[in-house]
Amino acid sequence: MTSILWIRFVVLNCAIYLICNSEAAEECVYQYDMKNNRVKISCEKGAAIHIVDKDGISLARHTGINTETIPIIVQLNRSSISSLNDEAHKATKKLSDASKLLRKVREDLTLQINNLINLTTLLQRGDDELKNDLNTLRRHDLTSPLAREAIIAALQNQYNFLRMGLLSQNTQMNELIRTTMRLTTSIMKTARGARGVGEILDLRADVMNETLFNITKLMPGGFEHGTFFGEKTVFCPQELKKISKKGTSVTTGVEQGAIMLDSHTPENIWVMYGYVDINEVTQFDSLKSLKFEKVQKIFELPFSCVGTGHVVYKQVLYCQKMFTNKIAHYSLAESRWIGERPLENVSVHSHFPYQSGKNTDLDFAIDEKGLWLIYSTNNTHGDLVVSKVNEEDLSFDGTWVTQIKKKDVGNAFIICGILYTINAFDTAPTHINYVYDTNKGKGKRLEPDELEFVNAVENDYARVYSLDYSPSDQALYSWNNGRIEIYPVSFLDENEP
Structure with a gap:
């Protein structure tokens, strides 16, 4: 069946649409040449590429590509x-x-x-x-x-x-x-x-x-070498080397909650207070504003979320719908409900939570590769499962079953498709006790001294209810018993012996 792939480029105030008719349209390769300001499209045989502007006026058409991969050069607006x-x-x-x-x-x-x-x-x-x-x-x-x-x-x-x-x-x-x-x-x-x-x-x-931002965001798969977040390109693979022992903290006064940073709009911070019957998202423009409770905007949701595993990705909120096995998404940019999806065989109602319990069944995560969901199922008997989430329809583009029980995990985060779990939510210091690489389909347990994590900034008392990685500033954000704590991370150097 022939598929149609629409790619929209907003480049230098010029909107260009590419329509690729092919049996494997997603196999088209797009390369952006910064020096000459042009896009090179290479599709497999049988592809037909039609290039139109925002008004539908034809700019170029290439059909009958049936012998081998033929590159098509699209010169973007140079004015x-x-x-x-x-x-x-x-x-x-x-x-x-x-x-x-x-x-x-x-x-x-x-x-x-x-x-x-x-x-x-x-x-x-x-x-x-x-x-x-x-x-x-x-x-x-x-x-x-x-x-x-x-x-x-x-x-x-x-x-x-x-x-x-x-x-x-x-x-x-x-x-x-x-x-x-x-x-x-x-x-x-x-x-x-x-x-x-x-x-x-x-x-x-x-x-x-x-x-670069628009091309990377709108191309299927983005650039092979990395993902562009506003001011820098974040490269994968990256393997965690160290979590800083010198973090910073902001007191919230609310025992549990979730702080959410969107790698595509890092200028904003979103917070959801509590862990049950949550129907408000509070937006701040900085950590300082959060500290002094200087609210920028409050979004009222048409439904309630549960737990502390929510995230914001491309200005869309993703969370578990309260008292259900459904995941839902809501556009903060447009203030509208987008949709929801039930998850079969996924255990909810605190059946397979993290160590902290309290509705931590479904935990969304964001990394350089996009949107993820961390959970457990009856079929895996409580083993932790990771799925790559399609942001459009909430379907799964891939699923990996690990060899660690979710109840043995304090919390978890993902970097460049690699899952990291911490040993305890209420012990300071603690450590990364398990790593699973979805790129290779392999996992391994770590010794306590391999990847240490202080788990508390101000003292040795910890009760971490949410822990997420922010690819835009390469740091871990923790909600620790009424405090938001931030820990910068560093990565292994490929040139190191």
């Missing part, structure tokens, strides 16, 4: 880049002109400083000669007319010499003042030129960021 290049050229010219002026001012200053040094030397020499003349006169009889004439002549010569030196020095000082004023002007022009270049570079970076 914005050209405009930025023009502005960058102007700013660079200003900076170049200012640099030339600075060089000229530096040459003038060097010349004037040398002239002042020479004048000072001459004035010093004239002063010394005057002293010598006076000493000579003291040794002679000053009553004769010749002596008086000699004194007058000597004083006149010295006066003329000093007057000439001082006038020259004043002239050079005035020139120095004017040159200094030119120096100030040239520095201001240099600063303006540099600021102009900096602004253009910032604009170019913003354009590239927006381009």
Whole structure:
């Protein structure tokens, strides 16, 4: 059956749609060339690619690709880049002109400083000669007319010499003042030129960021090498090396809850207080605002969530619907309910929770690869299960059964498709006791000293009710008995022996 794949690119204010008709449309490969601002599409044989703009006007059509993979090059809108290049050229010219002026001012200053040094030397020499003349006169009889004439002549010569030196020095000082004023002007022009270049570079970076973000977000599978989160590209695979012992904390005053960071909109923080009958999502613009309870917005849900395993991904809330085996999603961006899905054979009602109990049956997670669900089923007899969740219809794109009981886990998080579980929710310090790599389908237990986790920032008392990894800032966010705690993490270096 022929499938149709729609890809929408919003690049530099230009919307481009690609329609790929193929028996395996998802096998098309898309590569974005930053240097030349174009997209290269390579599809398997039998594909038909139709490129239209946002108004449906045909830009290109390629059909009958039935022999081998043939790359199609789509040149994206370059007008914005050209405009930025023009502005960058102007700013660079200003900076170049200012640099030339600075060089000229530096040459003038060097010349004037040398002239002042020479004048000072001459004035010093004239002063010394005057002293010598006076000493000579003291040794002679000053009553004769010749002596008086000699004194007058000597004083006149010295006066003329000093007057000439001082006038020259004043002239050079005035020139120095004017040159200094030119120096100030040239520095201001240099600063303006540099600021102009900096602004253009910032604009170019913003354009590239927006381009990469939209392409990565809308392409099936994203880039093979990593995922783009606003200001940086996060690369996989990444294997956890260390969890920082020096975390930070924010007191909430509510024993249980969930803090949610969306890797695609890291400027916001969402919080759901409590663990049962929760129908409100509170939005903050920073941790400081959360600390001082400066609420940005409150969303009222048309249903109630349960537990502390909720997440926000691409401005959509995912949670377990209260007293059901259903997972639901709600758009925070559009303030509307999207849908729900029942999970067969998934144990709920605290049948297979984490160690803490209290409705921790279903635990959503986010990593560089997308949306996940951590749970257990009757069929696995309580063994922890991980599923990759399709964000559109809540179906599972893959499921992996681990070799650890969920009741033996304090909590869990996922990084680059690798599951990490902590040994205890109420012990500080604790450690990572089990790792399962969904990329390889293999798991292993860890010794207490292999991956330590302090599990509490301020003291040795811990009751961790939720623990999630944030790929946008590469840190763990924990809800620990009324405190939100944040622990930066680091990863293994592939070059290490």
